[in-house]
Amino acid sequence: MVPILVVVLAVSVGTFMLFAVDARARSEVADWLSRNGFQLLEIEARAFKKGPFTFTGSPNQHVFRIEARDSAGGIVKGWARYGDWVFGWMSDEVEVRWDDA
Incomplete structure (x- = not known):
């Protein structure tokens, strides 16, 4: 019985962390945009198609398509x-690259 509780607890904590890190990443991007004179209209997490960050990032970083x-x-x-x-999400670093007009 105890091993099942440990597994359930571990999965619950892991799931919570995934959502918490994603929420923090979205918040930090929105804050960066606001500080630089932009208003965030749309944000979409990207796991595979990462635009200019496809080959330059690490699995510790979050990439978003933004408008x-x-x-x-x-x-x-x-x-x-x-x-x-x-350090991935333990850093507050945000980098933005705008599409060519």
């Missing part, structure tokens, strides 16, 4: 990467 409104009211699209190469 934002700039200070002039225009709509811009691009890619955002959260976390650094080694």
Whole structure:
């Protein structure tokens, strides 16, 4: 009976961590955009198609496809990467690359 409880607890904690890290990554990207004069309109996590971050990232980083409104009211699209190469989500690093116009 005890091993089943340990497995259930481990799965529960793991699931919680996945959701918590994803929420933090989305929040940090939105904060970065806000500090730089943008309003986040849409954010989509990408696990496979990572745009310009496809071959330059690590599994510790989160990549998002983003759409934002700039200070002039225009709509811009691009890619955002959260976390650094080694420490991933334990870093607050955000890098954004905008699509070519």
